Amino acid sequence: MINILIACDENDLDLGNYFHQSYLHVFDVLDPQLVAVITLQSIDCTEVNINLHTSNYNGNPFIFIGLSHGNEEQLVSHEVYVSESNAVSFANSIFYTCACLCGSSLAQKLIEQNCSTFVGYNRTVYVIEDFFDVFLTCQNFAIRSFLTNDEPISVSVEKMKGYYDDEIDRLVAGDINETIAAANLVSNRNCLVLLGNGNLTRSDLTNG
Amino acid sequence: MNVAPVKIIVIHDGLIQNDDPLLIALRDRFSGSQITHFVNSNEGLKFVLDNLKQKMIVLLDINFSRGEKSGVEVFEDIRKKTSLVHIIMITARNLAEIKSDELISMINHDALALENASNYPEIVSLVEKAMYRLEVRVDCILEEWIETQSIEDRNKPYIKMSDGSQYTLTEVLESIRQQTGIGIALEKNIMKLAVDLLVRQKAKLND
Numbered sequence: 240m241i242n243i244l245i246a247c248d249e250n251d252l253d254l255g256n257y258f259h260q261s262y263l264h265v266f267d268v269l270d271p272q273l274v275a276v277i278t279l280q281s282i283d284c285t286e287v288n289i290n291l292h293t294s295n296y297n298g299n300p301f302i303f304i305g306l307s308h309g310n311e312e313q314l315v316s317h318e319v320y321v322s323e324s325n326a327v328s329f330a331n332s333i334f335y336t337c338a339c340l341c342g343s344s345l346a347q348k349l350i351e352q353n354c355s356t357f358v359g360y361n362r363t364v365y366v367i368e369d370f371f372d373v374f375l376t377c378q379n380f381a382i383r384s385f386l387t388n389d390e391p392i393s394v395s396v397e398k399m400k401g402y403y404d405d406e407i408d409r410l411v412a413g414d415i416n417e418t419i420a421a422a423n424l425v426s427n428r429n430c431l432v433l434l435g436n437g438n439l440t441r442s443d444l445t446n447g
Numbered sequence: 448m449n450v451a452p453v454k455i456i457v458i459h460d461g462l463i464q465n466d467d468p469l470l471i472a473l474r475d476r477f478s479g480s481q482i483t484h485f486v487n488s489n490e491g492l493k494f495v496l497d498n499l500k501q502k503m504i505v506l507l508d509i510n511f512s513r514g515e516k517s518g519v520e521v522f523e524d525i526r527k528k529t530s531l532v533h534i535i536m537i538t539a540r541n542l543a544e545i546k547s548d549e550l551i552s553m554i555n556h557d558a559l560a561l562e563n564a565s566n567y568p569e570i571v572s573l574v575e576k577a578m579y580r581l582e583v584r585v586d587c588i589l590e591e592w593i594e595t596q597s598i599e600d601r602n603k604p605y606i607k608m609s610d611g612s613q614y615t616l617t618e619v620l621e622s623i624r625q626q627t628g629i630g631i632a633l634e635k636n637i638m639k640l641a642v643d644l645l646v647r648q649k650a651k652l653n654d
Contacts, residue, residue, distance in 0.1 A: 253604070253613045308611045315611075339610040364609040365636070404647065411644065415592045419633065422640035423606070426632075429639065 241274045241386075241444045242296055246289070248307035248316040250281035257366055258306040261337060261375040265304060268383045284316035286325050293328040300331045300355065300444045304382060309338025312345050321345070326352040333385075333392060333439060337378045339364045342432040350435045356392050358382070362430035365423035369416065377403050377424060385441060393437030403428035453578050454501055457484045458491030458521065459508040459537060472567035473574065488515040492524055499529050500594050502587070504577045506570065509538040529590070529624050533577040535570070585634045586623050593620045606633075 245266075249259035262278070269276055277292055284307065293301070305314045305321065314321035314336060321329075322345070330353035334346075342361030349357055358381060366374045381399035385392055403424055410421035455473060462469060464484065473482050485491030488511040495503060505525065509518035516524070518536060525532050581587050593601065593616050600616065606629065607613040614622070614629050622630030 251611075253607050253611060254609065257607070308609050310610060337609055339608060360609075363632070365632075366607045366609070368604050368607065407640070407643065411640065415588075418640070419589075419637070422633070422636040425640045425643045426636040 240446055241441065242299065242301035242446060243269065243274050243276045243304065244279070244289075244292055244301060245276065245304045246279045246284045246307060246314070246316070246320060248281045248284055251308065251316070254308070254366065255281070257371050257375065258337075260371060261306050261379060264375055264379050265382060268387050274386070281316050284320045285318055286320050286322070289320050290325050290328050293332075296331075298331060299446045300333075302333045302335065302382070302386075302444060303329060305334070305336035305338055305359075307336075307338055309336065309341040309345070311340045311343065314338050314341060314345075323348045326354070329354040331355055333358070333444065335359070335382045337364060337375075342430065342434070346432065346434050354435060356433065356435040356437065356439055358392065358396060358431075358433050360427065360430045361432050362426070364427050364430070367420045367423055370410075370420045373406055373410070373420065374424070374427070377406055377427070389441050391438045391440055393433060396431070396433045396437070400428055400431065403431075453481065453581060454498070454503045455482045455506065455574060456491060456495060456503050457482065457506045458488055458518075459484070459506065460486045460488075460511055461508060462486075469565075469567050469570060472571055476571045477574070487511075488518065488521050492516060492521045495525055495532060496528055502581050502591070503532045504574055504581070505532055505534045506574070507534055507536055509536055527625070533581055535573050535577065537570070585637050586626075586630070589630075589633060589637070590620060590623050593623075 245262060247258050247262040249255045249262065251258060266276070279288055279292070293303075307320075308315050309321075312322055313319045315338075326345075326348045329349050332354055333356045334349055334354050336359040339360060340362060342357070342359040346357040346359060346361070364378075377399070380402045381392070381395040384390070384398050385395040388395075407421045407424050407428075410417040410424070455477060457470065457473070462484065464486070470482065470484060483494065485494065488508075491505075491507075495505060507518045507521060511517060518538075522534055522536070525534060596616055601620070602615050602617055604613050605616045605619060612629075619629055619633060622628050623634070624630070
């Protein structure tokens with residue numbers, strides 16, 4: 240079984256629906272025979288809960304997926320739930336998030352505390368209202384590919400960039416609204432980063 | 448290049464109505480219907496602000512009579528509202544004779560093209576260049592597109608960021624005009640898209 244902990248801030252006033260749709264999009268590929276999923280909804284996205292659930296993994300590898308706002312130092316729902324203060328909770332994890340800006344400072348601190356791999360964004364992430372499905376499909380591509388193919392996470396991320404390219408090319412052939420969406424996909428793709436071990440595969444995370 | 452939609456607004460109290468050589472030179476090069484002349488700076492400013500959906504090039508004198516806005520004040524009032532207007536300042540004065548704060552304001556707004564009103568060929572050339580810039584500048588293209596959207600669509604959330612901020616098209620438009628935050632970010636992203644397409648050899652060149 241692969242342990243997966245998902246934090247989803249579906250109650251956020253601006254992007255709650257987007258985060259929820261993203262969650263469903265990830266959940267859609269999770270095979271209950273292969274994965275054990277714990278979902279923390281908005282109210283449960285707290286540092287205390289995160290630390291409690293990750294400690295139950297007893298140091299075994301797991302995947303964390305953060306679907307919420309963020310900044311250089313934190314992931315945030317109604318309160319800060321990931322920061323330097325609980326970075327140690329993500330030892331031996333693949334940390335995957337759509338949050339803004341956390342791909343440099345916070346990511347580095349997670350890696351220093353033995354997080355295996357970080358996949359996220361080191362600048363502002365844009366979402367165009369009329370193109371939620373396109374943006375979340377791009378954003379979730381690598382983790383879905385990783386969970387459905389026995390491939391290194393670095394390969395999943397490269398495939399994700401390729402998918403961004405395909406969507407950019409498709410949108411840019413449309414009207415100006417689609418072109419603006421494509422422009423913001425370019426920006427998102429350009430700030431996507433992978434830190435840490437890119438060689439991990441799904442098999443490496445299987446416990447028991 | 449399609450220059451027909453661009454209006455040329457001359458706001459200058461030192462030119463002879465209809466028969467000034469500068470106005471004649473402009474009419475010779477462009478269509479007469481494109482050119483409108485105001486001798487009163489307040490009236491010229493009002494016309495510009497009342498027609499913000501129109502791409503315009505404003506030829507603007509610096510000095511006006513007491514009770515009227517100065518050229519620099521007109522310049523600043525226009526720039527607060529739109530980037531679709533390209534402004535060329537016309538003056539017989541040397542740079543050294545212009546107040547330093549006025550010069551700084553014009554430089555900061557990226558529209559310092561000072562010419563003497565008697566230098567007709569150079570002014571006509573500047574207008575031609577301005578028309579081209581209005582056609583190709585990303586901010587102008589974005590602003591033009593947003594202006595075509597319905598009021599309802601412009602006031603709905605349009606772009607959201609995962610740092611918690613969101614903007615309507617109306618707010619994006621304001622930001623483009625003020626050259627701040629999200630406006631600049633959108634322009635940059637469009638430039639990134641163009642570079643990305645070129646780098647990936649997907650650019651389709653139009654003639």
